[in-house]
Ligand SMILES: Nc1ncnc2c1ncn2[C@@H]1O[C@H](COP(=O)(O)OP(=O)(O)O)[C@@H](O)[C@H]1O
């Protein structure tokens with residue numbers, strides 16, 4: 001009898017124990033789901049991983065600033081861990097729903113960034129991140145395997161348009177142009193940088209030229225309608241690649257500084273070099289660029305008397321002049337008067353934007369205008385962020 005009672009008691013304890021344990025496990029599971037739902041920080045990010053640069057934007061909500069404390073730490077640590085110039089603190093946007101921050105890193109360092117996220121365990125709060133650009137495809141396995149984060153693929157041109165529209169609506173002084181484009185072919189002159197406000201009723205259609213590693217050219221007909229009308233493989237990647245190949249400069253920022261001091265006439269052939277003066281019959285003045293790098297072809301020892309900064313300047317003018325001409329021809333073909341230029345090639349690159357403004361004015365005989373943006377390189381990442389933050393729209 002005692003044995004039966006004992007067995008019954010033990011069985012009861014075991015069953016009750018199992019029920020309690022199961023309940024606790026369920027509670028833990030529920031808590032975990034709620035924790036993740038509340039702390040799914042991935043929805044606060046937008047990522048754009050291109051051929052050369054990764055762009056990350058993140059939203060710091062006004063009502064939940066503390067929750068993002070870790071992520072702020074990550075951003076600060078991560079940006080100093082790559083390069084100080086990668087942080088665009090001054091570009092942060094203050095919106096009614098919170099602050100949007102911008103960070104840039106080299107795509108070649110992406111594995112390091114993933115390792116950093118894993119090391120610091122930030123991935124525990126992030127299940128998925130909306131991501132655009134080729135890297136959304138190329139690196140999705142890397143993110144899954146190393147940190148269990150899913151990259152939600154978003155189309156890069158759709159994100160570009162979405163981000164561009166957002167900035168045009170919410171940032172009053174975002175667009176600028178150069179008035180009185182009295183430049184010469186070297187991008188020198190007195191043209192004044194001027195903020196432009198275009199009413200939405202006059203905005204469409206326009207041409208959007210995105211100068212990233214390569215160049216995509218879109219005709220935009222409304223806030224959501226666009227088509228890709230052209231492209232060229234001679235873009236920002238070409239400039240950076242040739243600079244690294246032909247000069248001592250190892251980074252875009254170094255090349256930018258050097259190109260300010262450089263003299264492209266040491267390298268390029270002008271109409272004057274060929275004609276000894278103007279080519280009056282076709283209204284080509286002596287200082288018109290006739291052949292980029294042309295002088296180098298005529299020298300036995302091309303590098304003698306040429307400085308690295310001249311090479312950097314000449315490359316900049318060569319790439320920009322070509323993009324300007326392709327953009328002009330595309331605008332003509334697409335029947336658009338205004339051409340917007342974006343992409344990180346134009347980041348802190350006033351020589352290039354002035355040169356583009358000049359090229360569009362020159363080719364169109366002042367009928368078309370080039371415009372630029374202060375957040376030129378972040379539209380794709382912003383568009384990705386907006387996929388989960390429609391309330392910001
Ligand atoms: N810090 C930088 N490092 C490398 N390239 C830069 C940097 N800043 C600007 N660039 C320029 O921006 C280009 C990449 O532009 P981006 O719009 O980010 O294109 P992608 O999405 O193809 O990477 C580079 O090819 C280079 O010309």
Ligand SMILES: CC(C)(COP(=O)(O)O)[C@@H](O)C(=O)NCCC(=O)O
Pocket residue numbers: 050051052133134210211212213214215216217230231232233
């Ligand atoms: C393939 C790309 C859309 C990728 O975008 P990116 O990373 O260069 O910003 C772009 O490089 C491009 O449009 N290249 C030119 C391709 C063409 O000849 O049309």
